[in-house]
Amino acid sequence: MADGAGPIISGKGGRTAARIRQAALELFSRLGFERTTMGEIAAAAGVSQPTLHYHFADKAQLWREAMLELGAVIAEEERLLGAAADAGPLAQLRMAMRLFLQISWKHPALGRIVALEGMAGGERLDWLVDNLIGARNRRLVGLARGAIAAGDLKPFPPEQLVVTLQTAGAGLVNMTPLMAANFGVDTARADQRQAHEQLILDALLGGLIISRQQDKSGGQP
Amino acid sequence: MADGAGPIISGKGGRTAARIRQAALELFSRLGFERTTMGEIAAAAGVSQPTLHYHFADKAQLWREAMLELGAVIAEEERLLGAAADAGPLAQLRMAMRLFLQISWKHPALGRIVALEGMAGGERLDWLVDNLIGARNRRLVGLARGAIAAGDLKPFPPEQLVVTLQTAGAGLVNMTPLMAANFGVDTARADQRQAHEQLILDALLGGLIISRQQDKSGGQP
DNA sequence: GCCATTTCTGATTACAAAGTCAGGAAATCG
DNA sequence: CGATTTCCTGACTTTGTAATCAGAAATGGC
Structure with a gap:
């Protein structure tokens, strides 16, 4: 469970990170984790794919933070x-x-x-x-x-x-x-x-x- | 002739193909299509991964034929x-x-x-x-x-x-x-x-x- | 204005998994 | 037996995608 060790929220509080979380939540919930790609999330949020990795360490972390919206x-x-x-x-x-x-x-x-x-x-x-x-x-x-x-x-x-x-x-x-x-x-x-x-x-x-x-x-x- | 009980599309009627279908059905139904890999199915069926492609054209075809078991x-x-x-x-x-x-x-x-x-x-x-x-x-x-x-x-x-x-x-x-x-x-x-x-x-x-x-x-x- | 920091991207790498292929093993048949 | 077809595999290629990184573009302080 080393993944959960870090801070629960790592994404910055800015508007971009929020948009990414929002897009990720929608896609993850409809398609599931594996079927959703970082590229799709980036496109839905209107940013480039590496931006996701700037705000969130990896895909799993983004998933967790998107879930916390709930x-x-x-x-x-x-x-x-x-x-x-x-x-x-x-x-x-x-x-x-x-x-x-x-x-x-x-x-x-x-x-x-x-x-x-x-x-x-x-x-x-x-x-x-x-x-x-x-x-x-x-x-x-x-x-x-x-x-x-x-x-x-x-x-x-x-x-x-x-x-x-x-x-x-x-x-x-x-x-x-x-x-x-x-x-x-x-x-x-x-x-x-x-x-x-x-x-x-x-x-x-x-x-x-x-x-x-x-x-x-x-x-x- | 095949001993299979159901309609078959392309898979041969032999025991190997049946084992593959069985393993595929179980894995697909638990994990979904994308989360299940051809390698896992092959391992569960006790054959090598290319054998899946010998019996079934591609992953989607295997999925459909596995479903037909139902x-x-x-x-x-x-x-x-x-x-x-x-x-x-x-x-x-x-x-x-x-x-x-x-x-x-x-x-x-x-x-x-x-x-x-x-x-x-x-x-x-x-x-x-x-x-x-x-x-x-x-x-x-x-x-x-x-x-x-x-x-x-x-x-x-x-x-x-x-x-x-x-x-x-x-x-x-x-x-x-x-x-x-x-x-x-x-x-x-x-x-x-x-x-x-x-x-x-x-x-x-x-x-x-x-x-x-x-x-x-x-x-x- | 200029510098420093934060935010973002294009280009690239790393890797996992689907799919291909030549050839070997095993069954089938004469 | 040998010949032929069916069945299977190791090694390989291709593709899609997560992750990295150097540097560009904003942003903010002075």
Whole structure:
């Protein structure tokens, strides 16, 4: 893990470095690490290829710093969830899931990256877990476990809720090319978003909740 | 004559070619096209690297022929579904979904490939749609549409059911490395399979079905 | 203006991986 | 057996891409 030893942010704070990170994030998330070339990133950022190496030591370092752009996304999620910390387990879980879905639509790069690296494994996945998504996922598992313990949800391995939320929640956005090729529909449109959020919440919550006698408020027993 | 069970394009029918296809399928599905090298495939198949080029014109051709190994999987699915062609729309859909989940577990390569290429787009995705998954997906959409028209399911864009089934159904298997890195659990185990199938079916069917006795519309818990 | 520092680029190198080819080994057939 | 075809490999070429470097172009201080 010598790679992670250096400063997390090595790129200068200037506008050029920011443009490069932005272009890199978009390309890495769509195509993955190997399929994306430094030349493509440079072209997308409007600079020459050696400029990338001036701002970032190597491709892996650029990848990591591009991913850190997503750190703010996670932080915002944390903040909004913290506001509801006093609600019941099910209410918190519902809010977390809704947030997750909204974030997946607002920042498709995060879901795509997790899907890509989460499938392949390796040191980039380890880095993601350690630096971006590990705590968030553990928090979700905790909420699910709490809701199950409170008798609000059917018992199931709570890790599976996370992975299902992750894959199904980001699925429609991630699979935009597939849907276009297979059905000729553009699933990245806003109206699709609305319907999909409804679908996932209806499905995961509607299907898993243990309905109590008229108690729909989500409060603790 | 070849002992192969599926349609073959250019690869000879011998055992060596079959071993190569097998190794290629496994590697391509785990790592994707670019991340997999011809050398790795050769090593996994126990032959030298030029042997790959003797049996297959180039890497893309090998990829396509490796994918065709999955043709038998799809065909089996078709066959089993055909047996229930006279059931109602919802019953057919339920059976199709159950089959989909079982296939996802039995042949993880299919789900991983679709996830990988469905995210990136390009000519390999087009090929997959045309030759492997397009018809199957359209069939699923047809079943969902039928179940909605029959008033059995809440109205939602039926393409979204397909993409959700695809991503959520294959999600737990696909994300094995992520779950291992994040939670230290091996989600490829059989008991996990059972629970996950239950989760998906409970969620998608339990959450979307319109219960006809009381016919409550709209209001989501 | 002039110098120093930072920022960027063209040209080049290094290397990994796909693809080629001549020829050797092994199977097939008379 | 020898002849012929099929199958496979070592050595090689080609290509694409990450990384390097010397120096040009800005930028900022005086």
